[in-house]
Amino acid sequence: MPRDEVVAYLRRYAKETAAPVQTSTEATSVRAGTDGGFLVDTSRGPYRARHLVLASGAYPKPYLPPAAAGMPGTVRQIHADAYRSPGLLPGGAVLVIGSGQSGGQITEDLLEAGREVHLAISSCPEAPRRYRGRDTVYWIIQLSLRGPEVGVWLPQPPPAGRFACNPLVSGRHGGHDICLRSLARQGVRLHGHFEGTDDGVLVFSDDVPDRLAGIEAAFGARLQPVIDAFISTAGIAAPADDRPGHGRFVPAAEPRLDLAAAGISSIIWATGYRLDFGWLDLPVLDDWGYPRHRRGAVEHPGLYAVGLPWLTAHASPLLAGVGRDAAYIAAQIAGRGTP
Numbered sequence: 501m502p503r504d505e506v507v508a509y510l511r512r513y514a515k516e517t518a519a520p521v522q523t524s525t526e527a528t529s530v531r532a533g534t535d536g537g538f539l540v541d542t543s544r545g546p547y548r549a550r551h552l553v554l555a556s557g558a559y560p561k562p563y564l565p566p567a568a569a570g571m572p573g574t575v576r577q578i579h580a581d582a583y584r585s586p587g588l589l590p591g592g593a594v595l596v597i598g599s600g601q602s603g604g605q606i607t608e609d610l611l612e613a614g615r616e617v618h619l620a621i622s623s624c625p626e627a628p629r630r631y632r633g634r635d636t637v638y639w640i641i642q643l644s645l646r647g648p649e650v651g652v653w654l655p656q657p658p659p660a661g662r663f664a665c666n667p668l669v670s671g672r673h674g675g676h677d678i679c680l681r682s683l684a685r686q687g688v689r690l691h692g693h694f695e696g697t698d699d700g701v702l703v704f705s706d707d708v709p710d711r712l713a714g715i716e717a718a719f720g721a722r723l724q725p726v727i728d729a730f731i732s733t734a735g736i737a738a739p740a741d742d743r744p745g746h747g748r749f750v751p752a753a754e755p756r757l758d759l760a761a762a763g764i765s766s767i768i769w770a771t772g773y774r775l776d777f778g779w780l781d782l783p784v785l786d787d788w789g790y791p792r793h794r795r796g797a798v799e800h801p802g803l804y805a806v807g808l809p810w811l812t813a814h815a816s817p818l819l820a821g822v823g824r825d826a827a828y829i830a831a832q833i834a835g836r837g838t839p
Contacts, residue, residue, distance in 0.1 A: 502671070506819070527556075531781040537802060551833045554777070554791060554798070554805040558817040561776035564769055570697050571767060575759055580606060580770040586613035592765030593618060595702075595757070597694050599715075600624040600665040603770030604678040608670065611686055618757065618764065620694040620704055621680060621711055624665030625718030629675045631727065632738040636667060637818075639727045644815035645824060652730040654723070654814050659788050662810040663772075667719065680712055684751035691753055701758050708753035716746050775808075796829045804829045 501509065514521045526543040533539050533548065540547040562581040571577055576590055580602040586594075586609060593616040596603050600622065610617045627636055640654075647653030657664065668678045684690050692705035705711070724741075731738045757764075775789045784791050784800050792799045796811055806825050807817050815821025 509819070527779055529779050529781055532800070549802075551802045551804070553829060553833075554780070554803070555807050556777075557807055558775075558809045559773035561774045562769075563772050563774045565694075565771055567694070567696055568767075568769060572700065572759060575765060575767055577767045577769065580768055581773075583768055586610050586615055589615075590765045592616075593763045594766045594768060595620065595759070595764050596768045596770055598622050598624075598770030598772070599668065599680060600770060600772065601668060601670075603768075604668045604680075604683075605670050605672070606768055606770060607683060607688060608672070608678065611683070611688060616687075616689075616763070618689040618691060618762065619680075619683065620691045621708070621715070622665070622693055623711065623715060624668055625722075626677065626679060626715050627667030627669055627719040627723065628743055629669045629677045631724070631743070632731065632741055634738070635675065636669065636723075636727075637820075639730070640723075641815045641818065641820050643726060643730055644813035644821050646734065647730055650730065650733045652726060652733050654726055656810060659786070659790070662788070662790065662808075665772075667723070668715075679746060680715065681746055681749050681751065685749060689754075690751050691757060692755060698756070700760075701756050704753075704755050704757070706753075706755040709750050712750075796825050797832060804832070 522542075522544060524543075527540060528543065529539075529541040530552065531539050537548060537550045538552045540549060540552070562579040564579055568577055580598070583602075583606055594610050595618040596607050596610070597620040599607075599619060601624075603619065603622075603624075607617050607619050629636060631639065643653050668680075670676055670678055680690065690708055691702075692708050692711060695703045695705055697703065730736075777785060777789060777791070782800055782803070784798050784803065786792050790808065791803075791805045793805055793811070796805050797803075798805055805811060806829060807822050809817050811817070812825055813821065816825055
């Protein structure tokens with residue numbers, strides 16, 4: 501859904517549930533109460549609760565690598581979280597560091613505006629926006645919601661894998677793939693993974709051809725076989741895969757970049773997010789800052805979580821996928837057991 505439809509959906513949801521929503525309210529601390537339950541301090545005063553659900557989202561804290569502090573002061577730096585439009589950046593070339601969804605979409609936006617763009621690529625996988633007649637996200641949601649019924653689903657990744665990149669696609673212009681080779685053909689200067697700085701010069705890994713091959717192969721190695729198995733096992737009538745190939749174009753890529761010589765005036769750090777439960781004064785987080793839980797029931801009486809990446813399935817942090825987890829937790833709070 502476009503932005504305005506998402507906003508309207510949330511407003512409609514709040515109205516229909518008649519929940520006492522408090523907007524523009526920051527939770528500053530959560531701690532255990534002396535007689536059970538929780539004490540919650542907020543910017544609008546304290547609350548007491550018998551049950552508490554952590555629903556602060558999968559992307560609360562933009563991540564800036566330490567190297568950002570060493571960039572020249574003449575270059576404007578922002579995180580992708582703060583990006584709004586090309587016109588709000590100073591004139592000159594732009595370096596985007598990171599090729600996940602945000603990095604790819606921002607690069608396209610800058611390119612359409614006629615800006616000169618450099619892109620430092622990571623290892624985030626490319627994927628088709630549509631596959632076998634449906635949006636790829638549709639298949640991801642179906643795997644999460646219906647896959648267990650037919651015995652086909654994406655297995656839980658190891659702890660680090662919970663924070664892996666989402667597929668490199670866009671929702672603009674009706675939705676489409678983002679292909680790094682295509683961006684290079686249109687004039688984007690590709691670089692390898694950002695490694696650091698050397699006397700004012702940025703250094704990147706010298707492996708762009710191999711990196712592109714891995715990025716393009718990731719969908720076929722992990723997600724595609726599971727979707728195909730789900731379609732077959734569930735007896736779904738879906739057309740065959742008719743996607744065109746990526747071609748053999750190998751863009752030139754320099755492992756070093758002098759910002760001043762290249763006329764780069766802005767750096768956009770598309771380097772992802774980190775979980776942030778710094779306000780949660782309870783010993784329930786693992787080494788990755790993720791709540792220890794069983795199907796959303798956190799290891800503290802009355803504490804629950806929804807909307808986190810891979811809480812129970814790939815679709816757990818999506819609006820279309822959070823409902824199953826939420827229904828289970830609501831039933832636990834209401835004392836009804838498993839719904």
